[in-house]
Amino acid sequence: MVKVKVYVTLRESVLDPQGGAVKRALHTMNYNEVEEVRIGKYMELILEKTDDLDKRVDEMCSKLLANTVIEDYRYEIEEVVSS
């Protein structure tokens, strides 16, 4: 079994209104040191190990987990030590 950590972020050029709202909320709470907030997604997948693991994870990301028109993704694959 492997654990895959997937990080999906908005592309640099894409506006992030949700991040803007969080930034304004933080300013309201007197965290005025905050200059920018960008919101993304973080996903953890538990998978059975397959031969072409890396290729299949990349496909899952590009086909379903991220919208590659406006989002970038990266992932890390970790071995799960079963207890």
Next chain:
Amino acid sequence: MVKVKVYVTLRESVLDPQGGAVKRALHTMNYNEVEEVRIGKYMELILEKTDDLDKRVDEMCSKLLANTVIEDYRYEIEEVVSS
């Protein structure tokens, strides 16, 4: 300036229907090796450096960015090298 990467995940005991839907979608696409999907949030904050940086970031997470009743959070602080 520092960049803070915040990871917010649902607590282990909390049901994740969105993750379940993604898992079913992946199965429909013949990625049957997927056993579990958990969806979380990933946020990047750019901040001015302050004295009690770590304490303030922890407060931002517990007060606004994560709902600590059902979510856990962790964060990493990185120095930003301005170009």
